[in-house]
Amino acid sequence: MDRMPPPHDFEPHEHRPSGGKPASRRILVAILLLLALGTGAWLGFRAGQHGLALPGGTAFSSWAEDWLAARPGETGSAGAATGPVAYYHDPDGKPFYSAEPKKTPEGRDYVAVRANEDVSFDDKPKDSAASGAAAGPNGKRILYYRNPMGLPDTSLVPKKDSMGMDYIAVYEGEAEDGSTVTVSPGRLQRTGVRSEAAERRVVTRPVRVPGTLKLDERRVALISLRSEAFIEKVESVTTGDRVRAGQPLLRLYSPEIAAASAQYLSVLNEGAGTGGGRAAVVEGARQRLENLNVPPAVLTEIERTRKVPTTITWSAPGDGIVLERNATDGMRAMPGDVLFRIADVSSLWVLADVPEHDLGVVRPGQAVTIRLRSLPGETFTGKIGLIYPQVNPETRTARVRIELPNPDGLLLPDMYADVEIATGAGKPVVAVPDSALIDTGTRQVVIVDKGEGRFEPRQVKVGVSGNGFVQIREGVEPGEQVVVSANFLIDAESNLKAALQSMAAPAEEKP
Secondary structure, three states: OOOOOOHHHHOOOOOOOOOOOOHHHHHHHHHHHHHHHHHHHHHHHHHHHOOOEOOOOOEHHHHHHHHHHOOOOOOOOOOOOOOOEEEEEOOOOOOOEEOOOOEOOOOOEOEEEEHHHOOOOOOOOOOHHHHHOOEOOOOOEEEEEEOOOOOOOEEOOOOEOOOOOEOEEEEOOOOOOOOOEEOOHHHHHHHOOEEEEOEEEOOEEEEEEEEEEEEOHHHEEEEEOOOOEEEEEEOOOOOOOEEOOOOEEEEEEOHHHHHHHHHHHHHHHHOOOOHHHHHHHHHHHHHHHHHOOOOHHHHHHHHHHOOOOOOEEEEOOOOEEEEEEOOOOOOEEOOOOEEEEEEOOOEEEEEEEEEHHHHHHOOOOOEEEEEEOOOOOOEEEEEEEEEEEEEEOOOOEEEEEEEEEOOOOOOOOOOEEEEEEEEEOOOOEEEEEHHHOEEOOOOEEEEEEEEOOEEEEEEEEEEEEEOOEEEEEEOOOOOOEEEEEOHHHHHHHHOHHHHHHHHOOOOOOOO
């Protein structure tokens, strides 16, 4: 009878590979190895941060840099560093960045990161370096793309910022020109940007003010007596009539003038044929009549006829209009009474009130155009004769006197007039349209169109303005194109504010 094998002979045995260990033990060993490697890597990172030396005496950070340098193609940038400095990062690899040169608390300098070294987490094409050096629509090589908001962030390939705005291409030769901004042709077409050339032209700014016609004070004459007299006859001359020089106005009798005439005639008769001894007496008697304002024609008549006239005829001293007649037949006139008032209106004054803020551009001798409300369609020209040396404290205006010829007599005193004073440069100057000027309050800027979607904000010095143009004294040359329409949209689309900041003088570096 066969014997049964022992029970343990039927128990299953582990299958072991020849010379090996069980599988579970191999897994445990692998886990421990990974933990050891992770711990070593973490200790190495901390040693690099604190500058600890490896057993060989080499700092971990230096060893890591040498190791990375020995493995080209695995760093954040390929090839030599080109382009402007984008930003600065911590030399120990800590997540600290700065837009300006900076030092660590230990006194170590931050490392500069140039344009082609910037790290991007976007999906890049295989040949990123070739993309960064691609040629743009204008045929120039594209160096890199910069942030549209002026932040220290660049890219070698086209990308968008967090708000969806396209990065702006920087072409060869423009990398250091921070004042130039670029707008895509599509946006230019949508916004309606329009440019015009700066040209030489005469810029005038007319000052328009109201005025009133007045008599020329130097051309007003009064007929008045210096002695008591009686008016015998007044000629047919009334207020408003035009009179000529020497035209008779009235006849009068004055006892004082008659006595002085008799004395003068007596001296003339006594001095006849006696030589020059009586010349002084004759001259004294004649001077008395002149002091009584006797007309020269009356004196000539006395000397000719050797008779004392009973009445004296008073004539008009010059051409003009009778503004006032106070003489009547038979009246008694006392010394100083105004019998006639006559004004020469061949030349009038225009008194205009110029606002205080316009006085700086008004000068004597400037040409003035006068338009009368009573004569529509007609213009008259004159010149500024005087600027009165005072300002009305209530209206804050100064009075300007304009001499206006009136040979035809169409202009009448006290008429209202519209006065236009031509101020500004009398010779051609460099000028641009008013819409091209951006006044920030502290400085004036125009946007120069450099072509191909590139614009340069440029600070200028302005002069006079008028007729839709403003004089550019410095900053723009004749022939340069300036933006005259939608320049505020360029500001919004292309971050003009960042470009303007780059125009400011850099602050002095602290020692």
